[in-house]
Amino acid sequence: MNKENQKTCNGYEAMFTFLNEDDFNEHLKVCEECAKEHARMQRVSELIQEAKPYIKEKQKRRTILKSAAAVFVVAFATLSIPLCMTGVNMYDNMVAQNSLTAQELGLPVDEYGFLYVE
Numbered sequence: 501m502n503k504e505n506q507k508t509c510n511g512y513e514a515m516f517t518f519l520n521e522d523d524f525n526e527h528l529k530v531c532e533e534c535a536k537e538h539a540r541m542q543r544v545s546e547l548i549q550e551a552k553p554y555i556k557e558k559q560k561r562r563t564i565l566k567s568a569a570a571v572f573v574v575a576f577a578t579l580s581i582p583l584c585m586t587g588v589n590m591y592d593n594m595v596a597q598n599s600l601t602a603q604e605l606g607l608p609v610d611e612y613g614f615l616y617v618e
């Protein structure tokens with residue numbers, strides 16, 4: 501390491517922040533301190549890269565869970581409407597089945613089963 505380079509080095513973070521990629525790589529070749537620091541950062545970066553799929557997987561799972569919850573809410577809302585209508589229909593059918601027709605009541609009816617009034 502020559503003194504000229506040591507003089508121009510303001511520390512790894514400063515060099516990393518203020519130099520462009522080419523100049524920074526050039527600096528790494530001549531500055532032992534920054535090269536060491538860079539190697540350490542590379543390792544950290546690698547660890548982050550390795551951890552990324554796990555983090556992503558976790559996020560994906562949370563998204564699926566959220567989607568499932570949303571689908572459930574929508575499905576429930578969609579299904580509950582016909583269910584209510586079915587309930588109404590069932591109620592109507594029950595009323596219709598329990599209601600006696602005019603004919604059953606022994607009243608005079610016409611050929612269509614309607615109450616016949618002379």
Ligand SMILES: [Zn+2]
Pocket residue numbers: 509510511512515527531532533534535
């Ligand atoms: Zn340096």
